[in-house]
Each structure stands twice: as structure tokens, then as C-alpha cells.
Amino acid sequence: MTMKTAFFAEDEPLARDVLRDAIYGHPALRLVGEAADGATALERIEQLRPEVVFMDIQMPEMTGLEVLRRLDYLPHIVFTTAYDQYAVTAFELNAVDYLLKPFTRARFAEAVSRLLEGGAPPRAALDGALTQAQGGPARLERILVRDRGRIFPLSAGEIEYMKADSKYTVIVARGQHFLVRIGISELEAQLDPKRFIRVHRSALVNLDFVESMRADDQSQLQICMRDGSCIGANREASKLLREMAI
Amino acid sequence: MTWRGHGVLSDTFPMTTPKPSFLTPMWRIYIGAWLVYVVLIAVVLQTESVIAGKFDPMMLVYAFVSITPTAALLALAWPLTGWIERRRLALPQRAAIHLGAALGSAICAHLVFTALQTAPRPFAWHVWPFMYNLMIYALVTGIFHVVRVTAAGQRQALAAQQARTLLVAAELGALRSKLNPHFLFNTLHSIIALTQRNPAAAETALFQFSDMLRYVLDTERAGVDRVTLDAELDFVRDYLELESLRLGERLRVEWDLDPDAGDHLLPALTLQPLVENSIKHAFNPHSRPGLLRIASRRMESGMLRLSVGDDGPGAAPEAIAASTGLGLRTIGRRLELDYPERARLAVDSQPGAGFTVTITLP
Numbered sequence: 001m002t003m004k005t006a007f008f009a010e011d012e013p014l015a016r017d018v019l020r021d022a023i024y025g026h027p028a029l030r031l032v033g034e035a036a037d038g039a040t041a042l043e044r045i046e047q048l049r050p051e052v053v054f055m056d057i058q059m060p061e062m063t064g065l066e067v068l069r070r071l072d073y074l075p076h077i078v079f080t081t082a083y084d085q086y087a088v089t090a091f092e093l094n095a096v097d098y099l100l101k102p103f104t105r106a107r108f109a110e111a112v113s114r115l116l117e118g119g120a121p122p123r124a125a126l127d128g129a130l131t132q133a134q135g136g137p138a139r140l141e142r143i144l145v146r147d148r149g150r151i152f153p154l155s156a157g158e159i160e161y162m163k164a165d166s167k168y169t170v171i172v173a174r175g176q177h178f179l180v181r182i183g184i185s186e187l188e189a190q191l192d193p194k195r196f197i198r199v200h201r202s203a204l205v206n207l208d209f210v211e212s213m214r215a216d217d218q219s220q221l222q223i224c225m226r227d228g229s230c231i232g233a234n235r236e237a238s239k240l241l242r243e244m245a246i
Numbered sequence: 247m248t249w250r251g252h253g254v255l256s257d258t259f260p261m262t263t264p265k266p267s268f269l270t271p272m273w274r275i276y277i278g279a280w281l282v283y284v285v286l287i288a289v290v291l292q293t294e295s296v297i298a299g300k301f302d303p304m305m306l307v308y309a310f311v312s313i314t315p316t317a318a319l320l321a322l323a324w325p326l327t328g329w330i331e332r333r334r335l336a337l338p339q340r341a342a343i344h345l346g347a348a349l350g351s352a353i354c355a356h357l358v359f360t361a362l363q364t365a366p367r368p369f370a371w372h373v374w375p376f377m378y379n380l381m382i383y384a385l386v387t388g389i390f391h392v393v394r395v396t397a398a399g400q401r402q403a404l405a406a407q408q409a410r411t412l413l414v415a416a417e418l419g420a421l422r423s424k425l426n427p428h429f430l431f432n433t434l435h436s437i438i439a440l441t442q443r444n445p446a447a448a449e450t451a452l453f454q455f456s457d458m459l460r461y462v463l464d465t466e467r468a469g470v471d472r473v474t475l476d477a478e479l480d481f482v483r484d485y486l487e488l489e490s491l492r493l494g495e496r497l498r499v500e501w502d503l504d505p506d507a508g509d510h511l512l513p514a515l516t517l518q519p520l521v522e523n524s525i526k527h528a529f530n531p532h533s534r535p536g537l538l539r540i541a542s543r544r545m546e547s548g549m550l551r552l553s554v555g556d557d558g559p560g561a562a563p564e565a566i567a568a569s570t571g572l573g574l575r576t577i578g579r580r581l582e583l584d585y586p587e588r589a590r591l592a593v594d595s596q597p598g599a600g601f602t603v604t605i606t607l608p
Contacts (some may be wrong), residue, residue, distance in 0.1 A: 011533065013494040014436040017443065037533040058428065060533040082431035101435035 003030045004116070007050035009041035009067070010034070010080065011059045015101065019054055019080070022108045028116060038062025042070055050075055052115065054099075057081045065133055074123055076115045090132035092182040093190075094125040095144035095151045117149030125151070140190040145171060145178040154178070156191055160209040161225060164202035175227065197241065199223055199233040213241060272393060280317040284309045312362050316355040316379065320386045323347070327390040331398070344387060352379035425462055426522075429489075436491045451491060454484040465514035475542060475550065476508040478517050482540070485518055489525055495535055497525075502541040510550045512607060513584055519577055520554040520603050528558020528601060539602075548608070555602030560595040574603065581607060 006029040008019045016034065023031045033048045035041035039061040045053060053075045055064040064079055065087065079098040081087060091098045095118075097111050125144050143154045160172045164184040171178045180187075188196065188204050199205050205223060213221045213233075221233040221241055233241065288309040292302055326347060330340055356376050360367075433455065440448035461481045465473065490497045521540070529536050539555045566574075574593070581589035589607040 012432060012436060012492045014439040014443075014491060015432070018435070018439045040533075058530065060531050082435060083427035101431055102438045103435075 003028055004052050004076075005030055005032045005048070005050040006052040006054070007031070007033045007035075007041075007045055007048060007075075008054040009036075009038065009045075009059060009064065010054070010056045011036050012056075015056070015080075022105060023054070025105070026109065026112055028112060036060075038064065038067050042067045045075070046072055049073065052076045052078070052112075054078045054080055057084050057087055065130055068126060069130055074126070077126070078111050078115065084133070087129075087133040089182055089186050089190075090129040092180055093132065093140065093143050094129040095146050096126060096129045114146075114149070118146065118151060140187075143171070143180070145180060147176070147178060152178075156195075157206075157208065159191075159196075159206050160227065161206060161231065162187060162204040172227070197237060199231055199237040199241075201234070203231050205231060276317075276321070280313065284313050287313065308362070312359055315358045316351075316382065319351050319354055320383060323351075323383070323387045324390055327387060327394055331391070331394050344384075347387075348380050348383040351383050352376055355379045425458070429522075432492050433488050436488075440491070451488060454487050457481070458484045458488070462515070472511045473514045474508065475510045475512060475552075478512065478514065479503070479508075479542075481515075482518050482521055485521065486538075489529075493525075493529055496533065497529055498535060498537050500537060500539045502539065504543045507542045507544040507550055510544060512550065512552075513580060516577060516580075516605070516607075517552055517554065520552075520574075520605075523574065523603070524554060524556040524558065524601065527561075528556035532558065545606075549606050550608075551604060551606045553602055553604040555594075555600060557600040560597050560599045560601045562597050563593070563595070566593055566595065577605070581605065 006023050008016070008023065008031075010016045010019055016036065020031065020034065023029050029052060032050050033044050035044050037060040041055065041059070041064075042062065045067070055067060055077060057064040057079055058081070059067075068077060077096065079087070079091060079096070080101055080103075081098065082101045088098060088100070090096075097115055099107060099111055128142075128144075141156055143156070143159075144151050145154050146152075154171070154173055158173045162172065162184055163170045165179070167181065167183060169180050169182060169184045169187060171180060184198075184202060184204055188198055191204070195207055197205050197207060199221075205225070209226050211224045211226045213223050215238075216222055216232070219238070220235060221238040222230050223233055223241075224230045285306070288306040289296055289301075291309070292300075292305050295302065326343075330343065335343070356372070356379055359375055360372070433451075437448055437451045437455065440451060458481060461477075461484075486497070486499055490499075517540075521538070524538055529538075537557050539553070541551075541553045541555075543551045545551055574591070578591045581591060585607055589605065591603065591605045593601070593603050595601040
């Protein structure tokens with residue numbers, strides 16, 4: 001396996017130690033440099049041109065997002081952050097890699113193997129992530145999902161339904177299941193509410209893919225999708241759907 | 247015949263046949279009770295023939311025709327009781343309205359009943375049926391009022407429950423705003439890194455972390471939240487120790503404390519947000535080292551003066567006034583509520599000349 005050149009930007013001394021150790025300890029990475037603030041990071045990355053960059057979002061002088069926006073080439077980027085709701089949502093939706101602090105060695109290795117397999121995400125994906133990370137929630141038209149190291153753009157209209165699976169969401173589209181590491185409520189907030197109905201706590205359904213709905217004995221609706229699976233709607237959703245019907 | 251239609255019907259027309267909602271359980275009971283009464287009357291009126299084994303169905307019709315108008319008329323007492331409850335009328339007004347309505351409904355019901363009589367009746371005959379109509383009015387409206395009051399009580403209990411849930415959510419929100427998640431997770435990340443390099447330092451950091459959490463949770467729970475200045479200063483010290491794990495050499499702190507002020511009482515979490523504010527604006531965004539100054543002084547008047555200052559970028563007074571940040575404003579508002587007219591919060595800052603907040607409280 002050829003080793004990839006790696007760089008990291010992180011302002012906190014102990015967090016820097018963690019990344020340094022993790023990169024040194026990884027057989028596929030060779031550390032070529034580091035920076036403790038955004039401005040230095042931008043300068044040194046452009047000079048050293050590493051293939052992989054681990055970068056904190058909240059840094060002195062310049063945020064990691066801003067550094068990425070200004071870079072004159074596109075390395076593999078893995079963002080590290082302790083807590084940035086908007087940014088993490090944006091990364092997840094655009095299949096941009098990130099690590100949530102604190103992270104284990106295993107999570108670090110997972111992120112690295114993902115980027116080694118997957119190839120760099122397209123510039124458009126990063127731009128999408130940047131716009132969403134800085135602009136807050138917006139209407140979502142496309143999600144980039146990952147499957148066995150490849151990234152697929154999935155337009156919102158193709159999504160049949162989603163199911164929450166603890167912190168993850170399973171997206172069903174094109175007869176396949178895609179797992180994204182983002183809560184169903186956050187997805188719901190960014191999708192067209194006329195088309196996507198939260199039929200109960202852990203299911204979000206695209207009405208375009210509903211075959212039929214029938215009432216059970218408690219007059220709650222059973223929603224049957226075109227792929228044959230059925231989802232029970234809760235009381236509120238049943239009421240809402242009935243009101244929508246003419 | 248076996249009835250199989252029901253399932254088919256509800257399967258085929260799930261969307262277009264919503265359940266009729268005007269027959270609530272209460273009205274089903276109301277109608278049921280009157281029907282039972284009709285049958286009872288029809289039987290009682292011909293007890294002798296029933297015992298002899300004969301039953302005249304015409305009596306059922308008679309009972310139905312003479313009783314239904316009363317039942318229908320009294321149903322109107324339901325909206326009337328609703329109106330009375332909503333208006334929260336006083337007892338005399340309620341009594342007057344019910345007396346009028348009782349007489350009105352008794353007269354109407356009695357007119358119907360009289361019209362059904364084939365033979366002429368003496369005047370004395372009218373007294374009992376009329377009295378009976380008044381009593382049935384009292385019974386029905388009494389039940390209606392009980393139903394309404396009970397339902398209102400349930401709604402109230404539900405609302406109270408929701409209010410409690412909201413309160414818990416608000417408290418958690420307050421907790422989140424006091425210890426921001428960015429600080430929490432970054433600190434944990436640093437402590438985890440320390441566990442391998444310097445286990446003793448990691449242990450100290452964890453104790454400081456746990457003391458901080460306890461302080462915030464305890465003051466959050468205790469309603470009235472006065473603490474001594476010493477307790478608040480300990481908390482700020484723990485907080486700064488942890489921040490210096492993250493910030494390293496970028497954070498230097500200078501303490502200038504009045505030894506006589508340690509037992510002065512103040513609202514919990516008065517000083518720490520000022521310190522956090524400085525960390526956020528003067529230290530986090532810059533890589534050069536900075537100096538944080540914390541001072542306390544008990545003045546001759548007995549007032550306590552606290553100040554937190556940094557040598558960061560500062561800000562113009564207009565920019566501070568226009569800022570959307572909640573930190574300073576929340577503290578100002580709390581002081582105003584706790585010490586109306588007697589506490590003061592002053593900001594001294596110019597662009598490039600640092601940022602100092604001074605509060606004075608009794």
C-alpha cells in the first residue's frame with residue numbers, strides 16, 4: 001500500500017497530540033506537517049500539498065471551513081469538531097468525512113479507510129457542505145450517500161422513505177438501503193414537508209412512493225409503499241393524512 | 247346472514263368516511279338512558295296487563311311521543327351549561343338563569359304532554375307532571391355541569407403536566423447554555439488525551455470537571471440560588487483550569503482578590519459567564535497569548551464590585567449595544583430582577599483596547 005501524505009490543523013495542544021499520535025500510528029499515512037491556527041494551516045497546506053488533511057473547524061484566525069474555501073487545490077479533507085450541529089449535518093448530507101471529538105482510534109481508522117477507498121469527494125460536494133454549514137438549514141435537493149466506498153448523489157425525489165435507527169437513519173431509494181449518520185428529525189427539517197410526511201417518530205415517508213393507505217381497527221392508517229413494505233402511521237399523522245385527502 | 251360488509255367497507259373507503267364525531271360517548275349514554283326510560287314507562291303504565299301476560303305496543307309509542315320532546319329540549323341544556331361555565335357566572339346569576347330555563351322547559355314539555363291527553367283533566371292534575379319536569383331539568387343540568395367540570399379538570403391537569411415538561415426542558419436548556427457543548431466535548435477530548443500522557447493530571451482534571459458539573463446542577467435545582475463569592479470563585483478556577491488544558495499557553499490569568507469579600511452572597515453563575523465571554527471573544531479566535539484579569543473588592547458602602555477584563559480585540563460601545571449575543575444581556579437582566587435599581591453592570595471597551603466588564607451589587 002502506498003502511503004499518503006497527511007497534514008493536520010488543530011489549535012488545542014492535547015488534541016494536537018491525539019492527532020499526531022493517530023497519524024503516526026496509522027500505516028497508510030505519513031505526517032508531513034501541522035498547524036495550530038487557520039491562517040498558518042492555509043499557508044502550509046498550499047506549500048506542502050498533502051493528500052490528506054485533518055482539520056478542526058473552530059480555530060483561531062480562520063475557521064477550518066474558511067481554509068477549505070480558500071484552498072487552491074482539493075486534498076482529502078477530514079473535519080474534526082467537538083460540536084457544530086449545522087456543519088455536521090452538512091458533512092453528513094454531502095458525504096464529507098468528519099470526526100467528532102472525542103474520537104477513538106477505531107473511529108479514526110474507520111475515517112481513514114473510508115477516504116482511502118472512496119476517493120476525494122467532488123468539489124461540488126464540498127461546496128454544498130460549506131454553503132449548508134454556514135447558512136444553516138435549507139431546503140435539500142440532493143443527498144450524497146455512501147455505499148461500499150462509492151458516493152452516490154441521491155435527489156430528494158428519489159427517496160422512498162426513511163427509518164430512524166437510533167442515531168442513524170436508513171434511507172430507502174432505488175430499492176437499496178443507505179445508512180447515514182444523521183438523525184431523522186434533522187433530515188425532516190430540510191425536506192419538503194408537503195412531500196415528506198413524518199408518519200411516526202421513526203419513519204419519514206415520501207408520498208410519491210405510497211401505494212395505498214388503509215385504516216386499521218383503531219382508524220390509524222397503514223401506509224403501504226410501492227416496494228411492498230407497510231408502515232403504521234400514528235394518530236397525528238393519520239389525522240393529517242386524512243385532512244390532506246379530498 | 248353473516249355480516250361481512252364492515253371490513254370491506256372500511257378497506258375500500260378509508261379516506262372518505264371519517265367517523266361521525268357528533269355522537270360522543272356522553273350523547274350515546276344520554277340517548278340510551280332516555281330510551282330505557284321510555285320502555286320502563288311503557289311497561290309501568292300497563293303493569294296489570296303485563297302481569298296478566300299481555301303487552302300493548304301502542305303504549306311504547308305513547309311513552310316515546312310524550313317523553314322524546316322533553317329529552318330533545320333538555321339536550322339544549324348542554325350548550326347552556328357550557329356558556330355558563332365559560333362565563334364563570336356567579337351563583338345568583340346561575341340560579342336565575344337555571345330557574346328561568348327550568349320554568350321555560352317545564353312549560354314547553356308540559357304543553358306537549360297536555361296536548362297528548364285525550365280526556366280533560368282537573369287543574370290539580372297538572373301540578374305533579376309540571377313539578378316532575380322541573381326536577382328532571384335539575385337532574386340533567388346537574389349531570390351536565392359535573393361532566394363539564396370534570397373534563398375541565400382533566401384538561402387543566404394535562405396543561406399542568408405540559409407546563410412541568412416545559413420547565414424541565416427550560417432547565418436543561420439553561421444547563422446547555424451555561425456549559426456549552428463545545429467546551430464540554432473539547433475538554434473531554436483533552437482529558438482523554440491526558441489519561442495516557444499524564445494520568446495524575448487527567449485525574450485532577452476529571453475532579454475539576456465533576457465539581458463544575460455538580461455546581462451547575464446544584465444551583466440549577468435549588469431555586470433560590472445565592473452562593474458565596476468564594477464558591478463562585480472556586481467554580482471559575484475549575485473552569486479556567488480546564489480551559490487552560492485546551493488553550494495551553496494562550497491563557498494567562500491574573501487574580502486580584504479582596505480577602506474580606508469571600509463570604510459576600512451573590513447569584514450563582516454571575517462571574518463565570520463573564521469569564522466565558524472573554525474566553526470566547528478574546529482567546530478562542532486568536533493564537534497569540536492573552537491576559538485575563540479577575541478582581542473582587544468589597545467597597546466601604548458594603549457593595550461588592552467584581553470585574554473581568556481581557557486584553558483582546560475589544561469592541562466599540564455601539565457594536566456591543568447592537569450585539570445579538572445573549573451572555574452579557576442575560577446577566578444584566580438577572581441582576582436587574584434580583585436587585586432592582588441597586589446593581590450595576592458596566593462595560594469598558596474600545597476597539598483594540600481589551601474588554602472589561604464590572605458589576606456592582608449589594
